[in-house]
Amino acid sequence: MNWFKNVKKSLLGRLVLSIMVIWIPFTVLVFGGLVILSSHLTKETINNQTDKVKYYSAIINADIERVMQSMYQMCGNKAIVEFTTHWRGQVDYESYLSYVEAYNTIKEYRNISMYIDDVFLYLPQSGEILSANSSIIPIDDIFLTMKESFEKDGVSFFHNNDALYYLSQGSNQVMVGIKISLLDIRYTLRGYDSEGSYDYFFVDSETKELLGRPESLSETGKQIYKRIDWESNESQEQAIGRNKYLIYRIGSNANKFLIIVYMNRADAYRTIYTLYWAWAATSVVLLLMPVFLTIVIKRIINRPMEKLSRAMQMVEQEKYNCKLELNESKEFNYVFEQYNRMTEKVRNLIQEVLEKQLQVEQARYKELQMQINPHFLFNSLYMGYHMAKSDDCEAVGDLCMYLGDYFSVLTFASNDFISVDNELKFINTYLKLNQMRFGRKLNFRIAMEEGLGDYTIPPLLLQPLIENSIMHGMEKCTHPCMITVEIHENNDELDFTVADDSGVITQDTIDKIRDIIYLDKMPETYFGLWNIQNRLLRNGDCRKGLVLEKEDNGIFRVSFSIAKRRERYV
Numbered sequence: 001m002n003w004f005k006n007v008k009k010s011l012l013g014r015l016v017l018s019i020m021v022i023w024i025p026f027t028v029l030v031f032g033g034l035v036i037l038s039s040h041l042t043k044e045t046i047n048n049q050t051d052k053v054k055y056y057s058a059i060i061n062a063d064i065e066r067v068m069q070s071m072y073q074m075c076g077n078k079a080i081v082e083f084t085t086h087w088r089g090q091v092d093y094e095s096y097l098s099y100v101e102a103y104n105t106i107k108e109y110r111n112i113s114m115y116i117d118d119v120f121l122y123l124p125q126s127g128e129i130l131s132a133n134s135s136i137i138p139i140d141d142i143f144l145t146m147k148e149s150f151e152k153d154g155v156s157f158f159h160n161n162d163a164l165y166y167l168s169q170g171s172n173q174v175m176v177g178i179k180i181s182l183l184d185i186r187y188t189l190r191g192y193d194s195e196g197s198y199d200y201f202f203v204d205s206e207t208k209e210l211l212g213r214p215e216s217l218s219e220t221g222k223q224i225y226k227r228i229d230w231e232s233n234e235s236q237e238q239a240i241g242r243n244k245y246l247i248y249r250i251g252s253n254a255n256k257f258l259i260i261v262y263m264n265r266a267d268a269y270r271t272i273y274t275l276y277w278a279w280a281a282t283s284v285v286l287l288l289m290p291v292f293l294t295i296v297i298k299r300i301i302n303r304p305m306e307k308l309s310r311a312m313q314m315v316e317q318e319k320y321n322c323k324l325e326l327n328e329s330k331e332f333n334y335v336f337e338q339y340n341r342m343t344e345k346v347r348n349l350i351q352e353v354l355e356k357q358l359q360v361e362q363a364r365y366k367e368l369q370m371q372i373n374p375h376f377l378f379n380s381l382y383m384g385y386h387m388a389k390s391d392d393c394e395a396v397g398d399l400c401m402y403l404g405d406y407f408s409v410l411t412f413a414s415n416d417f418i419s420v421d422n423e424l425k426f427i428n429t430y431l432k433l434n435q436m437r438f439g440r441k442l443n444f445r446i447a448m449e450e451g452l453g454d455y456t457i458p459p460l461l462l463q464p465l466i467e468n469s470i471m472h473g474m475e476k477c478t479h480p481c482m483i484t485v486e487i488h489e490n491n492d493e494l495d496f497t498v499a500d501d502s503g504v505i506t507q508d509t510i511d512k513i514r515d516i517i518y519l520d521k522m523p524e525t526y527f528g529l530w531n532i533q534n535r536l537l538r539n540g541d542c543r544k545g546l547v548l549e550k551e552d553n554g555i556f557r558v559s560f561s562i563a564k565r566r567e568r569y570v
Contacts, residue, residue: 075170
């Protein structure tokens, strides 16, 4: 017993005995709790996997049902009924107005769901179709077959490759169709399953025929499709080779199709297996804890010394990013804190000059980036998509060429100066891109006196002014609009003017813009004009900044003058 007394008197012995007194009952409690918890989590994991699949699929089903309801609403829409009833393939003013209203209506219905690929109306008087994607087009074989089956047998659901078609006809004999994209539904299901734990395929809820392209179905899916019990609505389990798969059927009668979801049971129970391994690892840790804690206690002084030694070695290597955590004794924490302060001061001194240089560069790039409207790029790409869908290859080629010219200037826009010729080339490209989007509503004219093209100016001065005329002028008016860009020589200065005849901008708005462009901070609106104003005033070659005025005939002008100079340019 003498050795026990000696142990109780030593510091290390007292600490070990204290740990054992706490550790033994703690270990018993943890082991018992893990046994109970593992049993409970096993059931919860299985239920969660099932609920997850059903929940995400139910979201899609609900959205499709909402699409179906919208189709019934379209049958009674006033604009659609009027156009469908009176259109005979001949265009006059009244029929054109009716067409525009009906066409805009079906496009709005197309946008109510991400799964809708197209919305179309049957025009019985002319034997044509009004499509949200393609406007008025001749009736094709696919629609003709669907129409005959609908009228003869009452079939309202059809499929072709990765497209689902729904037809409906109201009491007013208006026939409406919606095209649903199975690809979009697949993308949505894939987005919900970030781990790729399940797969799926689609079948007709009545005939149980596979929907979509056959090559999109895996070999496992094909075997499951052949073996599935269609009479049972409950979840099923099938063995395919060495693996077992859990199978769920999700769908509704209104949607006309079922989503068959299947997953490898081993993947579904992965959390449970992980729990078992965690339980085993925790058991080992608890068993080894007394030994581990004894080693830690023996090194309670040595560890902080080693940390401080390693940190000082990094300082010798001119590495000052090591920060010591203040989690030791009071004495060591004081030393660590002084070390952290020393390295922080050294690091700040080294980075101070670099940060100032970076701030200047970042401010410059931010100034240029604010000229780029991301919506312009999105609209251009979306416009290109519709051109491609309409097989307008020439227009797509023009769009790509213009976008290339547009962004080639932006790529080098960080230069201090750009030639007037290149600035005009850039805005000419920008206006042509917008003209492709707005059509005859947008007209433009660029006029420059001879001999001014080699002069240089800061880049991207005119584009924001033109963008302002388009966004706040042309887009808000109902008549065609002319945007005019003029450059004149005025003694030692070049005068630049951007004007539009939209007539939308009032004198009150002009007064408001004048107040905004003189603000110290970037505003939420008209920030393009604000940025140009600040760039001009910071430039030593411009004294007045922007001049805004509205003529009696309604033309709104924005102009500025800048000193003539010739510098190395883009």
